[in-house]
Amino acid sequence: MKKNSILLIMILACISLGSCDDYLNIVPKGKKVPSTLADFEAFLRDEYTIGQTPIYNALYLLNDQYVWKSSLNNMTLTRANYLWDESADRITLNKADEGTYYLLYAAISSCNLILENVPTATEATDAQRREIMAYAKVIRSLCYFVLVNYYADTYEAATAATTPGVPLITSSIINAPSRQVTVQELYDFIIQNIKEAIEQGLPQQSMTVIHPNLGAGYALLARIYLQMANYPEALRYAGLALAQKDELYDWNDYYNRYSDIIEDPEKFDKLPTPTDYAYVENYYFRHGNGSPNYATAEITIPVERAERFEEGDARFLSRWKRRTVNQDTYYTGIGSGYFNWGGLTTCEMYLIKAECLARQAGNNDFSKAMDALNAVRRTRIRPDVYQPLQATTEAAAIELIRRTKDNELIFTIVPFADARRFNAEGTYARTMTKTVDGKTYTLTPDSHLWTMPFPAGATQNPGNGTITQNVPK
Incomplete structure (x- = not known):
C-alpha cells in the first residue's frame, strides 16, 4: 500500500474513532485530510492498493502457471499445490503467500472508507456521491467473491448456510470488529451490494475502465449466480451485461x-x-x-x-x-x-450464456448454446481451421464450452472457481493427472487442496475477531 494511502486511512480512522489525542489530528505539513468527493474518488485510482488480484496458488494448483524444476526441490507451498501433494501441511507452509489475503482486504478497506465518508463529502451532488459509492460496492463485492472462492469451500446450496467462509469487514476503522461469516452470508452480502450499486446509479459509462460500469455490475452478478448454480439468473444477468456491451476482440x-x-x-x-x-x-x-x-x-x-x-x-x-x-x-x-486478469469482460458473458443455455436446452437442441460459443471462437480460431462446433448432448456441450472458457480466462479466478463448482456438482467433475520425471500425480475432485489455507499472518493476528482455518492442512 502506498504511503499516502496509509496516511489517509490512519487519519480517517482517528477521526472516525474520535479517541485520538489532539496532536494526532493535526495534519502533517504538506498533507491533507480528504474531505471532497474528488479526494475520496482518488482512492479508486490507487491501483496498487485497490486494483490487484493475485491468485498464484490457484494457478499452481490448476497447473496453469509453469514452475521451474529447480523450485520443486524443496517443500514449499508452491510445490505442494503444483504437485498436488495432499500429505503436505500447507497451513505450516503458508507463511509468506499473503498477497491474496492482504491485498484484497486492503482494497476492501479502501472501499469501506469511501462508503463511510462519501455521504458527507463536499463539492459534490447527491448523484455524484451515489456514483462513487456504487463503484466501491461493486469493487468490494468482487474482492469478496475472490476471497470466498479461494479460502472457503465452494458454494453448495444445501450446505452454504453452515459452511465457514471468510471474515466480513464493513468498516475502515483500525481494529474494527469482524466476523468469519458463512459462505451463504457472504454471497447474500455481495449480491445485495451489487444490486444496491445498480439501483444507486452505476453508470452505463463509468469514469474510466478501472471504475466498474453498469455492464460490470450485471457481469459480476452473472458470474456469482453461475457459481451458485442458479442458471436462470446467471443467464439473465449475462444477457443484461451483453445488452450494455457485446464486442469481441479479433x-x-x-x-x-x-x-x-x-x-x-x-x-x-x-x-x-x-x-x-x-x-x-x-x-x-x-x-x-x-x-x-x-x-x-x-x-x-x-x-x-x-x-x-x-x-x-x-x-x-x-x-x-x-x-x-x-x-x-x-x-x-x-x-x-498490463493484463486484465482480475476484471470482467464480454467474452466471459458469452461463455456464461452458452453454459446456461446448454443446461436449459429443451428437446436436446443445443444450437443456441453453440451459437454463443461459436461467436467467441470465430474471433479466435484461424480461418483455415475454424469450423462451427455442434453438440447433441448436454455433456458434450459443457465440455466444449468449458475448454474455451478455461483457455480464454486463464490466469483469472474463473477457471479455478468453475473447477470447484463442477467438482461439487459431480456430474462434470474431473480427476486431473500428470507425469513429472516418471512419477504420476493425481488431483481428485474431492481433494482438500481445492481450498487454500489462510496465511499464518491472518490466523495469528486476526485483529478484533477470530479466523478458523477452513482446511485440515
Whole structure:
C-alpha cells in the first residue's frame, strides 16, 4: 500500500474513532485530510492498493502457471499445490503467500472508507456521491467473491448456510470488529451490494475502465449466480451485461499484424498485449498477478497446459511459444503490458450464456448454446481451421464450452472457481493427472487442496475477531 494511502486511512480512522489525542489530528505539513468527493474518488485510482488480484496458488494448483524444476526441490507451498501433494501441511507452509489475503482486504478497506465518508463529502451532488459509492460496492463485492472462492469451500446450496467462509469487514476503522461469516452470508452480502450499486446509479459509462460500469455490475452478478448454480439468473444477468456491451476482440487480426514474429520459432520479442486498459472486451479492468506500477510479461505455462488449447487458436499462438532452457521446457509468454486478469469482460458473458443455455436446452437442441460459443471462437480460431462446433448432448456441450472458457480466462479466478463448482456438482467433475520425471500425480475432485489455507499472518493476528482455518492442512 502506498504511503499516502496509509496516511489517509490512519487519519480517517482517528477521526472516525474520535479517541485520538489532539496532536494526532493535526495534519502533517504538506498533507491533507480528504474531505471532497474528488479526494475520496482518488482512492479508486490507487491501483496498487485497490486494483490487484493475485491468485498464484490457484494457478499452481490448476497447473496453469509453469514452475521451474529447480523450485520443486524443496517443500514449499508452491510445490505442494503444483504437485498436488495432499500429505503436505500447507497451513505450516503458508507463511509468506499473503498477497491474496492482504491485498484484497486492503482494497476492501479502501472501499469501506469511501462508503463511510462519501455521504458527507463536499463539492459534490447527491448523484455524484451515489456514483462513487456504487463503484466501491461493486469493487468490494468482487474482492469478496475472490476471497470466498479461494479460502472457503465452494458454494453448495444445501450446505452454504453452515459452511465457514471468510471474515466480513464493513468498516475502515483500525481494529474494527469482524466476523468469519458463512459462505451463504457472504454471497447474500455481495449480491445485495451489487444490486444496491445498480439501483444507486452505476453508470452505463463509468469514469474510466478501472471504475466498474453498469455492464460490470450485471457481469459480476452473472458470474456469482453461475457459481451458485442458479442458471436462470446467471443467464439473465449475462444477457443484461451483453445488452450494455457485446464486442469481441479479433485475435485473427492481431495474429496477422504480428505474424512475422509469431511464426518465427526463434523470435521471442515481447509483443504489446491488446488485453490492457483499452481492450474492447473490458467492462472493468483489474490487475491479476501483474503489478500496476510497471508493464509485466505474459505468464509462462506448462507444455501439458498448452496442449489443451484448440488447434488454430490465434489467441494462444499470439501469446506463447515453446522454449527449452537447460532442464526446463515450457511455453514462454511473448506478450507484455498490463493484463486484465482480475476484471470482467464480454467474452466471459458469452461463455456464461452458452453454459446456461446448454443446461436449459429443451428437446436436446443445443444450437443456441453453440451459437454463443461459436461467436467467441470465430474471433479466435484461424480461418483455415475454424469450423462451427455442434453438440447433441448436454455433456458434450459443457465440455466444449468449458475448454474455451478455461483457455480464454486463464490466469483469472474463473477457471479455478468453475473447477470447484463442477467438482461439487459431480456430474462434470474431473480427476486431473500428470507425469513429472516418471512419477504420476493425481488431483481428485474431492481433494482438500481445492481450498487454500489462510496465511499464518491472518490466523495469528486476526485483529478484533477470530479466523478458523477452513482446511485440515
